[in-house]
Amino acid sequence: GQQVMQIPQYQHVQEGEDFTTYCNSSTTLSNIQWYKQRPGGHPVFLIQLVKSGEVKKQKRLTFQFGEAKKNSSLHITATQTTDVGTYFCAANTGNQFYFGTGTSLTVIP
C-alpha cells in the first residue's frame, strides 16, 4: 500500500513561534490532504492540494505541494494555543486514504 511518512512526530513551540510539518512519499501522489485532530477529538479536513507546486493559504496556515508531487508541508505562522493538536497528511488513491503518522503540536503559552 501507499507509504506516507511524516516528520517530526512531536513539536513543542512557544506561542508566537512558527511551526512546520513535512509529509513525504516515495511515489508520486495524485493529491495530498491535510487533517487536524484536536486532543480527544476526531480528524477534521483542512485542505487538499492537487497540482504540482501548489500553494494554498488559510489565514496563518500555508500548505505546499512539491514540484514532483512526492512531498508536502504545512507551515503555521505565529502559533496560537488554538493550534494545539495533531496534524495529519493523507494521500487519496480514489478508493482508499493513506494517512501519515501525524505531527503532534504543543503550544506553550
Next chain:
Amino acid sequence: NAGVTQTPKFRILKIGQSMTLQCAQDMNHNYMYWYRQDPGMGLKLIYYSVGAGITDKGEVPNGYNVSRSTTEDFPLRLELAAPSQTSVYFCASTRGQGILETQYFGPGTRLLVL
C-alpha cells in the same frame, strides 16, 4: 444533519468477548470506512465499503468483520476481543470515489480490552 455518528463512545471488553461498533451517516454518502488509531500513531484502514452490499479489506482487517446492508449504516464486528485491539476506532464517509473527495469522521469509539 448529524453527519457521522458512532456508538458507543467508550467500552471495556474482556479478552474473548465480542461486540459491534455502530456507525451511521445521514449524508447519503456511498463510501464508508473504518479506521483504528493507536496512541501516537496515524490512522490504519480496517475495512471500507463502496456501497450497500459491497465491502473490502483495508490494511489491518484481521480480527474484524463488517457488513453494509444499507447506505446509512456500517457496523464493525469484533468476534474475539484481544488486547491488541485496544484502540480508538473512527468511522468515516465520503460522498463518492475520486481524488477530490474528502472524509467526514465520526467522534470515535474508545475500546479497552483487558
